[in-house]
Amino acid sequence: MILETLSSLGGWAWVVVGVVLLALELVVPGGVLVWLGVAGIVTGLASLFQPIGLPFQFLLFGGLSLVLIAGWLRYQKGRTVPTDRPYLNRRADQLMGQVATLDEAIVNGSGRLGLGDTIWRIAGPDLPAGHRVRIIGAEGATLRVEPVDAG
Incomplete structure (x- = not known):
């Protein structure tokens, strides 16, 4: 029909x-x-x-x-839309390359670091509190850090 x-x-x-x-x-x-x-x-x-x-x-x-x-x-x-906020919802990527001072020591490869209003889990070599570190990567919500040489 x-x-x-x-x-x-x-x-x-x-x-x-x-x-x-x-x-x-x-x-x-x-x-x-x-x-x-x-x-x-x-x-x-x-x-x-x-x-x-x-x-x-x-x-x-x-x-x-x-x-x-x-x-x-x-x-x-194949089309990418340019944006004025490329790191929106990618907070860890915003922090790459920043240098910060450790609030707590890194023990057994893990610790915590306060940046702005957020406390981040960090992973890197064992370092004492007060040492300066550079953020070099992120794995989920954990930031990878390396020590910054004093010289």
């Missing part, structure tokens, strides 16, 4: 489906429905200007959908 209705409406059914998919993209954003809608409209226009059988219409719609979505995903993957 649905296929009979689609074939009786011809290409207009595809155009309507395409417009509905484009409208749904406004409600459910994500980028995929746009390309399904475009594929539907192109399929409808193709079947309006050139008589195409219903199986080929579905094949054209499916193929166009896959090509358009794959192309969009490939374009998005």
Whole structure:
């Protein structure tokens, strides 16, 4: 029954489906429905200007959908969006290269270091309290440190 209705409406059914998919993209954003809608409209226009059988219409719609979505995903993957806050949600990366003074000694390769309003776990060679260290890396929430030479 649905296929009979689609074939009786011809290409207009595809155009309507395409417009509905484009409208749904406004409600459910994500980028995929746009390309399904475009594929539907192109399929409808193709079947309006050139008589195409219903199986080929579905094949054209499916193929166009896959090509358009794959192309969009490939374009998005290679695109980087510049930001004015590159270290947002990467607090440990903000601290790389900073020099600080140990509040507590590093014992058995681990200790704690206060930076700003946060106390960080640190890992590095055993050092006494008051020694200066440089942050050289991070492993999760633990900062890797090395001693800073006094000279």
